[in-house]
Amino acid sequence: MSQRPIIGESIAHDSARKHVSGEARYIDDLPEPLGTLHVQIGMSTRAHARILSLDLTAVRTSPGVVAVLTAADIPGDNDVSPTPTHDDPIFADTLVQYWGQSMFAVVATSRDAARFAARRAAVTYEDLPAILTIDEAMAAQHFLEPPYVMQRGDAPAAIALAPLQLEGRIEIGGQEHFYLEGMAALAIPGEDDDMIVYASTQHPSEIQHKVAGALGVASNAVTVEVRRMGGAFGGKESQGNLPAAVAAIAARKLGVAVKCVYDRDDDFMLTGKRHDMRADYRVGFDGEGRILGLDMVQAMRCGMSFDLSQPIADRAMFHADNCYYLPAARITSYRCKTHTQSNTAFRGFGGPQGIVASERVIDHIAAHLGLDPLLVRHRNFYAPPAAALLVSDLGQTPEPPTVRQHARARAEHMGSDQRSDTKRTTHYFQTVHDCIIADIIDDLVRSSDYERRRADIRAWNAASPILKRGIAITPVKFGISFTKTFLNQAGALVHVYSDGSIHLNHGGTEMGQGLNTKVAQVVADVFQVDLARVKISATTTGKVPNTSATAASSGTDMNGMAAKSAAETIKARLVALLGSKWAVAPESIVFKDRRVTSGAHATTFDDLAALAWMNRVSLSSTGFYATPKIHWDRDKARGRPFYYFTYGAAVSEVAIDTLTGENRILRADILHDVGRSLNPAIDLGQIEGGFVQGAGWLTTEELVWDAKGRLLTHAPSTYKIPAISDRPLDLRMRLYEPSENQEDTIHRSKAVGEPPLMLATSVLLALSDAIASVGGYAHYPALDAPATPERVLMAVKRMRGRGV
Numbered sequence: 001m002s003q004r005p006i007i008g009e010s011i012a013h014d015s016a017r018k019h020v021s022g023e024a025r026y027i028d029d030l031p032e033p034l035g036t037l038h039v040q041i042g043m044s045t046r047a048h049a050r051i052l053s054l055d056l057t058a059v060r061t062s063p064g065v066v067a068v069l070t071a072a073d074i075p076g077d078n079d080v081s082p083t084p085t086h087d088d089p090i091f092a093d094t095l096v097q098y099w100g101q102s103m104f105a106v107v108a109t110s111r112d113a114a115r116f117a118a119r120r121a122a123v124t125y126e127d128l129p130a131i132l133t134i135d136e137a138m139a140a141q142h143f144l145e146p147p148y149v150m151q152r153g154d155a156p157a158a159i160a161l162a163p164l165q166l167e168g169r170i171e172i173g174g175q176e177h178f179y180l181e182g183m184a185a186l187a188i189p190g191e192d193d194d195m196i197v198y199a200s201t202q203h204p205s206e207i208q209h210k211v212a213g214a215l216g217v218a219s220n221a222v223t224v225e226v227r228r229m230g231g232a233f234g235g236k237e238s239q240g241n242l243p244a245a246v247a248a249i250a251a252r253k254l255g256v257a258v259k260c261v262y263d264r265d266d267d268f269m270l271t272g273k274r275h276d277m278r279a280d281y282r283v284g285f286d287g288e289g290r291i292l293g294l295d296m297v298q299a300m301r302c303g304m305s306f307d308l309s310q311p312i313a314d315r316a317m318f319h320a321d322n323c324y325y326l327p328a329a330r331i332t333s334y335r336c337k338t339h340t341q342s343n344t345a346f347r348g349f350g351g352p353q354g355i356v357a358s359e360r361v362i363d364h365i366a367a368h369l370g371l372d373p374l375l376v377r378h379r380n381f382y383a384p385p386a387a388a389l390l391v392s393d394l395g396q397t398p399e400p401p402t403v404r405q406h407a408r409a410r411a412e413h414m415g416s417d418q419r420s421d422t423k424r425t426t427h428y429f430q431t432v433h434d435c436i437i438a439d440i441i442d443d444l445v446r447s448s449d450y451e452r453r454r455a456d457i458r459a460w461n462a463a464s465p466i467l468k469r470g471i472a473i474t475p476v477k478f479g480i481s482f483t484k485t486f487l488n489q490a491g492a493l494v495h496v497y498s499d500g501s502i503h504l505n506h507g508g509t510e511m512g513q514g515l516n517t518k519v520a521q522v523v524a525d526v527f528q529v530d531l532a533r534v535k536i537s538a539t540t541t542g543k544v545p546n547t548s549a550t551a552a553s554s555g556t557d558m559n560g561m562a563a564k565s566a567a568e569t570i571k572a573r574l575v576a577l578l579g580s581k582w583a584v585a586p587e588s589i590v591f592k593d594r595r596v597t598s599g600a601h602a603t604t605f606d607d608l609a610a611l612a613w614m615n616r617v618s619l620s621s622t623g624f625y626a627t628p629k630i631h632w633d634r635d636k637a638r639g640r641p642f643y644y645f646t647y648g649a650a651v652s653e654v655a656i657d658t659l660t661g662e663n664r665i666l667r668a669d670i671l672h673d674v675g676r677s678l679n680p681a682i683d684l685g686q687i688e689g690g691f692v693q694g695a696g697w698l699t700t701e702e703l704v705w706d707a708k709g710r711l712l713t714h715a716p717s718t719y720k721i722p723a724i725s726d727r728p729l730d731l732r733m734r735l736y737e738p739s740e741n742q743e744d745t746i747h748r749s750k751a752v753g754e755p756p757l758m759l760a761t762s763v764l765l766a767l768s769d770a771i772a773s774v775g776g777y778a779h780y781p782a783l784d785a786p787a788t789p790e791r792v793l794m795a796v797k798r799m800r801g802r803g804v
Contacts, residue, residue: 006524007525007676008678011679011682014516015510026229036256037108037254037258038111038113038261039107039246040114041102041104041105041243041260042106043266044092044099044103047339047709047710048096048128050095050126051095051123053123054103054124056068057122058121059106059118062108066254068106069091069104069107070093070103071093074249075252077214078091079213079214081241082203087304087306089102098303098304100711107254107258111261131338132338134277136338144306144337148333149333150318150427151330151637152328155328156330157293158292158328159293159294159295161293162284162292163286163287164284164369165283166368167282170279171277171784172277172356172784174703177232177235177271177274179230179232179235181231182267183261184199184261184262185197185198185243185244185260189252189256193215198225202229202549203236203237203547203548203550203551207241208222219541223540223542224541226539227510227538227539228509231511232511234344234345237551239272239344243260243261244260271341272342272343273703274346274352274353274697275313275316277298277353278299279353282296283364283365289365289369289376289379289380291324291326291361291380296357297334298317298331300313300335300336300343302337304337304339304340304341310335312349314350315479317354318479320427323435324358340709340711347753348478348755352758355476355758367772367780381435381437381475382424382432383424385435428638429638432477435477437475437647440647440648441475444651444669445651447671450651458773461770466659468656469666470770470772471653471654475647476647476755478646478755478758479642480553480644481627481642487548487549488548488554488558489558489627490548490625491547491562491623492519493544494621495620496619496620497609498619500608502529502533505540506539506544508556509550509555513555513682518678520536522678523563526591527591553755554627554751556749557745558625562624566623570618571591573618577611577612577615577617578603578608584599628643628744630642643745646751647755650668654770658774660789661788663792667732668763670687670691671734671735672752672755674752676740677749678747686753687759690755692726695722696722697760698764699786699788700788701786767783771792771796774799778802
């Protein structure tokens with residue numbers, strides 16, 4: 001019986017049953033070695049202060065306490081920063097720079113005993129002025145580094161000469177990761193300074209390096225293992241360094257296993273969030289809405305240290321264009337140092353903030369001109385790679401007049417002046433060869449019935465004094481690659497055992513996104529065996545060294561290619577063996593349906609593995625992949641930081657109550673490009689999850705600090721992530737077809753982890769559209785994010801207060 005294709009099949013996540021049954025093991029589920037102790041971190045209760053004294057006498061004498069650790073107990077470096085800046089101490093010893101910063105750790109026989117004891121510390125502080133907000137940092141010029149600029153042409157001159165100008169500001173809030181499994185690490189000491197660390201991390205190699213540094217040993221003494229995480233979303237790229245280092249220091253000092261698992265409230269207080277951002281813009285444009293010049297200033301709240309803020313802020317700048325060609329642009333970024341948690345990676349890594357700001361500019365222009373924003377979007381898209389869709393291409397079926405307007409806008413956009421490479425070049429001088437966004441938008445406009453619905457909504461709003469509806473369509477262009485070029489590398493290890501079973505290990509980590517399933521599909525496809533023959537093993541630094549974080553949506557791209565390389569090396573050895581045994585040309589040997597054939601010759605894959613072992617042919621290989629073509633000169637702010645772009649678009653329809661500000665997503669239509677999908681079921685799951693998470697960021701999730709710098713929204717009772725009822729009542733998703741990656745990625749697929757989050761920009765702008773109806777669409781609401789009911793209500797009152 002012929003097996004079904006492996007690549008392109010909707011195969012369930014390898015741990016799906018274990019996830020829902022509770023059998024999946026996370027760090028806190030692992031059997032604890034006898035005598036395992038527990039760590040609680042003692043945190044600062046000041047945002048910015050000198051530590052004058054730290055009296056831990058009462059802590060040490062608390063019941064169950066075995067040891068108390070301070071900076072003096074660290075045998076190596078007192079640092080867990082992911083960058084060479086060394087500005088993230090394990091334990092603050094003279095100065096604290098945010099409320100919740102780690103100062104000491106309590107090691108006790110139980111978690112409860114450690115938590116009780118940690119509260120008994122007596123600390124004397126000398127308070128220092130605290131800078132908490134972007135506005136305060138900008139006023140005080142309090143930055144992590146000098147402002148950074150990307151620019152092409154003379155934007156101020158282009159704006160001054162433009163027929164029309166606008167300026168505005170959007171404030172975009174941060175976001176808590178709220179992974180289901182909190183930060184966790186279990187450290188087990190061995191002989192000869194060896195240390196095994198089981199950690200919930202996206203970056204095992206970084207945990208290895210930071211633990212080795214804290215212990216004062218070489219990296220070869222530390223092994224880090226990760227089977228799975230209960231969610232991460234970027235929050236476990238660097239922030240897992242602290243609990244792992246603390247657990248390892250305690251384990252080395254006491255000679256027993258030590259576990260550090262954050263309580264949910266402590267997790268909120270200790271860890272960084274998505275960067276909030278303030279974007280100020282001046283834009284010059286013509287009467288058709290075509291942008292002639294853009295000057296944007298992005299200011300990000302980075303927190304007390306660098307962490308990953310530099311590349312995150314850079315990516316916000318890279319994505320200030322989204323899908324739009326900017327003839328002249330100046331993007332200036334300020335990395336604000338504040339006395340708050342050090343903000344960190346979050347799904348999209350700065351890209352979402354840049355895209356939301358970009359879409360605000362387009363929306364503002366459209367409102368000023370009284371045009372459908374879709375027309376303005378079409379007129380500013382990068383030139384597509386194929387021939388224009390002309391009005392005649394719309395077919396014989398009747399179309400609303402505005403659809404034909406969009407087609408004409410696209411045809412104009414595709415005129416001869418749009419075909420040069422200059423019109424395809426970003427403000428950081430990368431050529432956009434693959435811009436298919438116009439095709440995606442056109443497809444989605446028709447399938448979502450956008451034009452009729454938009455007209456119906458305007459008519460409905462005119463007759464409805466209290467409830468208002470809004471609709472918006474927004475595109476996404478997202479660059480795929482780490483912008484730190486050297487991080488674009490991955491390794492894998494594949495063993496074929498003599499019974500034909502396969503062992504797979506790679507440098508990526510599984511956080512629920514289905515990476516392991518996809519990479520296993522790749523290996524099974526190479527050998528043409530059932531997927532069940534491929535055993536997915538835990539990620540470990542002992543098998544694949546020097547890996548990059550599973551981040552930047554590149555996990556499948558890089559690890560899939562590395563695993564394919566390893567598998568193909570073994571396959572080539574098997575082919576050579578059979579070519580010799582059967583006296584046939586190697587190219588005549590075919591692997592298919594669990595069998596290997598050449599003309600009349602045939603064998604099973606299992607028998608071939610046994611034959612190779614008997615003939616002393618190696619059945620093990622490493623694989624390595626480095627992303628080609630990419631380069632980035634940060635000093636000159638130009639290059640090709642991204643291997644390729646992925647695209648998508650969403651139409652969202654919302655309703656608001658103008659008396660309370662309450663709102664709901666009524667319907668969302670999504671069309672997303674994943675190239676040739678390796679696994680449509682997993683890809684659609686990522687699209688749905690990303691969209692809902694993005695909608696949460698832009699509507700319900702609000703981080704609030706008090707005047708002293710204490711985070712007030714540090715639990716589910718005060719911080720609102722989307723619930724099942726917040727999902728669109730009607731959600732329609734499709735993968736864009738036909739599509740394949742123009743670049744040589746794994747089976748011509750495209751990344752899917754981060755880009756769908758930005759589709760939720762359509763929700764924010766649909767809410768803005770609904771609010772604008774209160775004033776008869778005469779004024780622009782300038783709605784900030786998150787668009788909570790309170791913020792929506794304030795915007796409604798502004799519209800009414802303008803006398804319309």
